[in-house]
Amino acid sequence: MSGPLYIFTGPTLSAEEGRAELDAIFLPPAAQGDVYRATLERPVAIGIIDGYFERVPSVWHKEILWAMSEGIHVFGCASMGALRAAELAAFGMEGVGSIFESFQSGELEDDDEVAVAHGSAEDGYRLLSEAMVNIRATLAAAESLGEVGAKTRAALERVAKELFYMERAWPTVLTRAAREGLPARELEALRAWLPTGRVDQKRRDALRMLRTLRTRLAEGLAPKQVRYHFEHTDAWEEVRRRASRLPLGGDEGDEVVPEALLDELRLRGSFTGAHRAALARALAVEQASRLGRTADEVELQRTAEVFRVERGLFSAEDFERWRQTQRVENLERFLEDESQVRWVETLFATDALRHLPDHLRATGKYGALLERARNKERVLAARGLERPMLADAGMTEAELWRWFFEQQLGRPVPANLEQYARDSGFTDVDALRRAVLRERLAFPPGT
Incomplete structure (x- = not known):
């Protein structure tokens, strides 16, 4: 039997150490969908050492069962691999090492026995706790x-x-x-x-699995035979469809947010807002996929151009500096998702506005904002200033901007007012100016 050999590892055993033992393709810790994607490459075998536990969906039992039903041997040890091997030993997954044996015998039962905190791939999955x-x-x-x-x-x-x-x-x-x-x-x-x-028992078991694989391959590994019939359920098809969107062995940084970064958001009170925005982005990309929308090369180029203009990245050097600063390793994937998000935003703009009041109610802001808006309408109507002009405020445009940004918001006047207006939800800078004028005339200083 010929074909590649995939090993999922990370904090337990580095890829460099693994390659010294076995000629294989070493991938980051397994998450949900990774075994499915590996199976599509028709490997001779898959070895699971490390896998994600909490913030990222764990490798699914069913994708391992599917891999074995496709004639692929699946081995597990040390960490997530030992857990899944103990759970699926009856179906033919092969566990190796004393940790697997302890789970299989029932001596160990809890997932936290093998769980560890660790750094990112860039940090070499540096261990931050002991298993x-x-x-x-x-x-x-x-x-x-x-x-x-x-x-x-x-x-x-x-x-x-x-x-x-x-x-x-x-x-x-x-x-x-x-x-x-x-x-x-x-x-x-x-x-x-x-x-x-x-x-380091986890490392010992990982090395033992690699050596076992090396021996088994040298002896000749026939296609895996299983005794069960694999059921193609709706849940399986959904996971399979989602997994198909991502490449095998993708950059961990594209999928997993380091705990340290999450702490920075939490400490600044920004986590909830960022999480909801990320959820909206995920749902937009998912909806575009469901509707069969794809972004071709022309669309990606158009998205890149609009994105650069919006953020003032006018030169190629500015754009490259942004890409490096923001750690965008896969620019094409980023632009494809950005294109899908913008398309869905346009498609569902009316629906989003319809749900906005409930969002404001959920965050406790609706009542106060509505009361302020109504007060503003009453005051302006009483003064005949429904459509005010700069002359009504007795200010120059520069003075109006300084009043709003410096005195009201406590920040400098933006260099690019057009970009600020769009980022703030206005159609253009004229709409922003009208809103600021209405604010100034309805609630002048001292009121």
């Missing part, structure tokens, strides 16, 4: 060498298990253990032993 399975293996080794006793080992396991997986780290475990009054002598002995004695 519970590694803590257990390390403590077992420490006990066998006499560094800690059985009671202390069991207590340390309990302390570590009680921590949220993102908080599990040896300094934290040892500090909490000391607070609980565990024997200081044993804790200090363990602290001194850890730098050379720590056991």
Whole structure:
């Protein structure tokens, strides 16, 4: 049997380490749809070491079942791979290593046993926490060498298990253990032993799986045979359709937002607004796909030109600087989605306005905004200023802009008022000027 061999890995084992063991294509941790996309390439086998857990949908059992029904061997170990292998062993997925064996036997049950916090692909998936399975293996080794006793080992396991997986780290475990009054002598002995004695069971299992695959391939791996009939359900077709939109081995940065970036949004009070805007973007792209709309080369070029003008990126150098600053690795994909979003915005503009009042009600802003708008209408109508002009305000246009931006908004007058107007939802700068005039005349300074 010939074909490529795909391995999904990340924080457990680097691609460089993996290539030293096995000639394969190493991909980022598996998320939902990745095994489906890999199967489309007709590999001889797929190995799952690492996979996403929380913010990104996890690799789905059904895509693994489909891969095996297509004659592809699927192996799992160490982390997400061990979990899925234990769950699907009865259907033919092959697990490797002691972590898989512990899940299969029921000794381990919780997903958090293998979950870790880690950095992005750019950061080499740098580990930010310790896996519970590694803590257990390390403590077992420490006990066998006499560094800690059985009671202390069991207590340390309990302390570590009680921590949220993102908080599990040896300094934290040892500090909490000391607070609980565990024997200081044993804790200090363990602290001194850890730098050379720590056991990385996940890495050991990952290497064991790669070596197992190497042996099996050398012996000759016939197409996978399964005893079940794969059901093409509606849910499966929906996941398959969504997965088809993304490339295999895509840049993690395009799909996963680092926790550190989310924290920056949260600390600035911007998370909810950004999340809702992202949801609207996702739904717009999804709707365009459902309606069969595609963006050809001409449309992508038009979208790029409009995008550049809107943001003042007039030269090729400005646009390239923006692309690098914003870490846009796949510009074509970005422009395709941007084109779809703009098309759906136009298509559903009336529907969006119809839902705007309910959105404002949900955010608690509708009543106050409506009352202010009605007051403004009454005041202007009483003064005969429904369509005011600059002369009515006794100001020059420059003075009007300075009053609005500097005194009302506390910011400098934008260099590009036309762009500001469009970004703010006005049709053009004339519409912005009329609105600012009405604001000035309805609520002059001192009122």
